[in-house]
Amino acid sequence: MYKIDYHVHSMFSMDSEADPFEEILAAKSKGIDDLIFTDHCDCNYEPATLPEMEPWPFLEVEEYWNYMTNLRNTCGYDFGIGIEVGQSTQALERANGVIESHPWDFVIGSLHNANKDLDYSLIDYSKRDIEKTFRDYFEELYETAKINNFSVLGHLYYPIRYVLNQGLELDLSKFDADMAEVLKIIVQNGKGIEVNLKGYVPSKGNMIPNLKYVKMFKDLGGEIITIGSDGHDTDAVGKYITDATEMVKEAGFKYVARYRNMKPTFEKI
Ligand SMILES: [Zn+2]
Ligand SMILES: [Zn+2]
Numbered sequence: 001m002y003k004i005d006y007h008v009h010s011m012f013s014m015d016s017e018a019d020p021f022e023e024i025l026a027a028k029s030k031g032i033d034d035l036i037f038t039d040h041c042d043c044n045y046e047p048a049t050l051p052e053m054e055p056w057p058f059l060e061v062e063e064y065w066n067y068m069t070n071l072r073n074t075c076g077y078d079f080g081i082g083i084e085v086g087q088s089t090q091a092l093e094r095a096n097g098v099i100e101s102h103p104w105d106f107v108i109g110s111l112h113n114a115n116k117d118l119d120y121s122l123i124d125y126s127k128r129d130i131e132k133t134f135r136d137y138f139e140e141l142y143e144t145a146k147i148n149n150f151s152v153l154g155h156l157y158y159p160i161r162y163v164l165n166q167g168l169e170l171d172l173s174k175f176d177a178d179m180a181e182v183l184k185i186i187v188q189n190g191k192g193i194e195v196n197l198k199g200y201v202p203s204k205g206n207m208i209p210n211l212k213y214v215k216m217f218k219d220l221g222g223e224i225i226t227i228g229s230d231g232h233d234t235d236a237v238g239k240y241i242t243d244a245t246e247m248v249k250e251a252g253f254k255y256v257a258r259y260r261n262m263k264p265t266f267e268k269i
Contacts, residue, residue, distance in 0.1 A: 007228020
């Protein structure tokens with residue numbers, strides 16, 4: 001089984017202090033065959049944080065690129081250098097500028113906040129119409145998919161993490177048609193999705209997306225799939241990748257995509 005961790009944050013992300021080399025060693029010790037760093041590059045112009053908080057800083061792209069290329073040249077391990085680009089819908093020029101600025105290996109396209117709204121992790125869902133929040137989310141995710149400036153679309157339906165964390169519920173199947181519309185665009189464009197493991201608890205089976213939606217992607221003709229811990233520290237990096245790879249197999253995939261220079265090749269799982 002070929003194991004990849006293609007969603008890894010390091011000290012270049014505002015929510016991580018992890019040393020990249022220690023993360024590489026952690027991944028190796030867990031039997032990960034290939035790792036790609038995907039530090040945050042949230043591109044929106046409006047702050048998505050609470051009034052008492054600083055806005056998320058913009059990624060120091062040059063510094064990140066130089067550090068990672070130097071590490072790759074000197075550490076004795078091959079790994080990929082990517083970015084997680086957030087909110088292309090809200091700052092397209094900025095997003096595309098970053099994507100075109102360096103020869104990245106891999107780009108995750110993500111949506112972490114609706115336009116002029118809080119990051120989904122910071123919303124108090126008890127004070128929101130949750131279904132409306134999700135309708136708006138899927139509309140903007142559809143627009144994100146259409147922009148097509150990424151390798152894989154990140155953590156489909158990610159706001160549900162935070163709804164559930166707050167002890168609230170949502171019947172996600174109400175959005176199956178919306179999900180299918182997003183996935184159809186991805187398939188048409190020859191792009192992929194990721195299985196994201198942040199907050200995953202084996203007894204809950206709460207990978208994003210879960211088996212049902214990975215199968216939906218497969219049934220719609222999807223071929224490109226990657227797996228990522230979304231790890232922000234050495235403990236999380238490389239964790240549960242076997243579980244996710246087994247799930248992807250169960251959904252009918254025989255390969256995961258390996259990326260370099262934005263090009264996928266396929267590795268048997
Ligand atoms: Zn993300
Ligand atoms: Zn992430």
